[in-house]
Amino acid sequence: MPELRRDPVVGRWMILDDHSKGPLDFSKDDNTPTHQAICPFCPGREHQTPQEVDAVRPVNSLANTPGWLVRTVPNKFPVLSSDGSLQKEGYGIYDQMTGIGAHEVLIEGPEHDKNLTEFTSEEMQAVISQYQNRFRHLSKDRRFKYVMIFKNYGSSAGATVEHTHSQIIALPMVPKTVLEELKGAEHYHQYRGRCVFCDMISQEYQDKERIVVENTSFLAFCPYAPRYAFETWIIPKGHSADFSNADESTQAHLAQILQDVLKRVKKVLGNPSYNYYLHTAPIGYGNMACYHWHIEIIPKLTRSVGFEWGTGLHIVPTFPQDAARYLREASS
Amino acid sequence: MSQLRKDPIVGRWTIVATERARRPAAFVDPKSTVTDQKECPYCQDTNSPSVYEAHGVKVINSNDPILDESKPFERRGHGLYDVAHSYGSHEIVVETPEHIPNMADLSSEQIKAVFQTYALRMQTHRKNPFIEYILAYKNYGVAAGSRNIGHSRSQIMAVPVLPMRVQDKISGAEKYFDYHERCLFCDIITQELKSKDRVVAQNEHFLVITPFASRFPFETWILPKHHHCDFAEGIKGYEDSLAAIMKDILLRFKIGLNDPAYNYMIQTSPVKNPSSFKDYYHWHIEVMPRLTRVAGFERGTGFYICPIPPEMTAAFLREVDIHA
Numbered sequence: 001m002p003e004l005r006r007d008p009v010v011g012r013w014m015i016l017d018d019h020s021k022g023p024l025d026f027s028k029d030d031n032t033p034t035h036q037a038i039c040p041f042c043p044g045r046e047h048q049t050p051q052e053v054d055a056v057r058p059v060n061s062l063a064n065t066p067g068w069l070v071r072t073v074p075n076k077f078p079v080l081s082s083d084g085s086l087q088k089e090g091y092g093i094y095d096q097m098t099g100i101g102a103h104e105v106l107i108e109g110p111e112h113d114k115n116l117t118e119f120t121s122e123e124m125q126a127v128i129s130q131y132q133n134r135f136r137h138l139s140k141d142r143r144f145k146y147v148m149i150f151k152n153y154g155s156s157a158g159a160t161v162e163h164t165h166s167q168i169i170a171l172p173m174v175p176k177t178v179l180e181e182l183k184g185a186e187h188y189h190q191y192r193g194r195c196v197f198c199d200m201i202s203q204e205y206q207d208k209e210r211i212v213v214e215n216t217s218f219l220a221f222c223p224y225a226p227r228y229a230f231e232t233w234i235i236p237k238g239h240s241a242d243f244s245n246a247d248e249s250t251q252a253h254l255a256q257i258l259q260d261v262l263k264r265v266k267k268v269l270g271n272p273s274y275n276y277y278l279h280t281a282p283i284g285y286g287n288m289a290c291y292h293w294h295i296e297i298i299p300k301l302t303r304s305v306g307f308e309w310g311t312g313l314h315i316v317p318t319f320p321q322d323a324a325r326y327l328r329e330a331s332s
Numbered sequence: 333m334s335q336l337r338k339d340p341i342v343g344r345w346t347i348v349a350t351e352r353a354r355r356p357a358a359f360v361d362p363k364s365t366v367t368d369q370k371e372c373p374y375c376q377d378t379n380s381p382s383v384y385e386a387h388g389v390k391v392i393n394s395n396d397p398i399l400d401e402s403k404p405f406e407r408r409g410h411g412l413y414d415v416a417h418s419y420g421s422h423e424i425v426v427e428t429p430e431h432i433p434n435m436a437d438l439s440s441e442q443i444k445a446v447f448q449t450y451a452l453r454m455q456t457h458r459k460n461p462f463i464e465y466i467l468a469y470k471n472y473g474v475a476a477g478s479r480n481i482g483h484s485r486s487q488i489m490a491v492p493v494l495p496m497r498v499q500d501k502i503s504g505a506e507k508y509f510d511y512h513e514r515c516l517f518c519d520i521i522t523q524e525l526k527s528k529d530r531v532v533a534q535n536e537h538f539l540v541i542t543p544f545a546s547r548f549p550f551e552t553w554i555l556p557k558h559h560h561c562d563f564a565e566g567i568k569g570y571e572d573s574l575a576a577i578m579k580d581i582l583l584r585f586k587i588g589l590n591d592p593a594y595n596y597m598i599q600t601s602p603v604k605n606p607s608s609f610k611d612y613y614h615w616h617i618e619v620m621p622r623l624t625r626v627a628g629f630e631r632g633t634g635f636y637i638c639p640i641p642p643e644m645t646a647a648f649l650r651e652v653d654i655h656a
Binding site for chain 2: 003079095096097152173178206275276279303309310
């Protein structure tokens with residue numbers, strides 16, 4: 001029977017359809033790499049991107065030359081500009097401000113057709129450590145309130161360049177989805193004195209059926225009230241609000257479980273397009289008692305319809321316990 | 333430099349590209365909507381009996397419903413989580429007996445009958461004490477989530493919970509009213525009529541604008557100029573005007589953007605305690621052509637990047653010759 005379920009953090013209701021769809025019931029994108037001859041992210045074409053702002057590269061190699069393992073450059077077509085000051089302005093009843101921010105591209109590896117699932121553990125760790133470096137660096141800019149790290153993989157998830165990469169956007173305000181999580185988590189904490197995410201983790205251990213995989217520091221599970229089919233979260237098992245505090249061994253565990261989950265998603269769903277993004281406490285909030293950083297991975301399997309846009313009431317065709325079982329049973 | 337704009341209702345920020353904005357013509361849908369009449373289930377006499385039928389409009393129960401009214405509504409807890417069975421109703425409104433794909437090509441009379449049908453169904457569903465919200469909406473074209481049948485239709489869902497975005501709009505409007513003692517939507521109408529640059533079309537009773545902090549290119553809202561919180565009550569006496577402005581805006585999309593996929597949804601007040609919303613909520617219709625995909629950043633942040641300013645899309649839509 002279909003169910004209505006409520007997300008315990010933001011209070012959003014969703015509908016679970018009872019014609020539970022299996023992994024093969026979704027239409028697929030062909031995400032086989034084509035080896036573009038003109039890829040600006042490939043080594044040897046460093047001059048085609050803006051000057052790099054950070055990289056993981058041997059100590060003796062020069063910036064903007066080959067030899068790098070991970071390379072971060074400003075986006076050539078940024079949606080926000082990092083030059084200028086933040087000016088807020090009213091316009092009748094409306095509010096607006098200048099489009100100040102940073103928009104960077106993090107090229108995850110030098111090889112054009114190698115994606116995260118094929119990386120060695122060192123290469124994976126280099127990506128995570130670069131995420132944290134950029135996060136810490138951008139957090140120092142006083143104009144910014146939030147740093148969003150995300151990845152679009154495959155054309156229907158919004159990727160326009162196929163060479164493996166993530167993006168980082170620094171914003172002068174806390175985005176709405178994160179605000180909603182913060183508000184919900186704060187409300188829960190006021191009432192119960194506990195972190196709602198920590199409570200979710202214990203509930204997931206009790207129920208077991210939505211767990212995908214775990215390692216020493218992290219749990220991967222399909223949330224009870226998802227917005228999308230096969231939505232999967234990776235969350236630190238111990239309470240931690242701020243990603244920038246993750247130490248080296250935690251980063252290594254994150255690299256391991258992120259790659260593990262992506263391999264399972266690839267295997268079960270046939271290399272689908274996907275997005276993932278990191279939710280963490282806003283800049284300067286530090287280790288809040290009520291919030292808990294995490295990564296949300298969303299395979300792009302269905303289109304959202306008018307009903308979902310209009311109401312925020314998502315209709316999900318796969319029960320999370322079924323999605324978790326498929327992912328759990330796939331040997332990664 | 334791009335601009336950050338805040339939606340005054342729900343407080344959502346949008347990045348609006350200005351300098352490097354894409355031109356309106358870059359959004360014109362390259363492929364028109366293909367249809368196949370042979371297998372249209374809405375042209376033949378369907379087996380499912382209609383729940384309502386008048387003026388060429390027929391309402392039938394969805395044969396693949398995700399909501400079910402047959403068992404009583406029951407909420408439960410599951411540890412930390414809340415769950416309920418998927419109670420409610422899901423109906424299909426077949427808008428015309430003829431096999432016409434796009435509502436833009438129906439007569440104004442027929443469009444009026446469709447909107448009157450929504451109102452009547454809403455009046456019926458709100459008598460059910462378990463129903464909290466009723467949504468009438470349309471998915472047109474595959475990109476908007478519709479199956480490729482080519483027979484103009486829309487849907488009505490009655491649900492036992494208050495959906496999140498609806499809750500957001502209502503609490504935003506309530507906050508504004510608490511402070512200003514005026515309706516936020518009425519203030520939007522006043523400001524848009526004064527500045528004019530986001531006005532697409534209007535008639536005596538309705539105004540069509542591209543909202544200041546649009547989430548999507550060519551996002552369009554239809555607002556009644558007279559204040560009313562509830563669609564079903566509020567359209568009484570204004571049905572002809574509404575049908576005329578709907579046809580007007582849908583033709584502008586069809587002609588100007590080459591028959592794109594689109595969604596529209598009626599945003600009306602919740603079913604229960606209507607008197608508490610009557611001062612500060614203001615029903616309206618959101619129309620959304622589906623021209624770009626939503627990528628990871630938007631999904632993760634709830635923060636949208638609109639690749640073209642709404643002033644530019646309003647100007648483009650204003651200039652479409654719908655009488656050509």
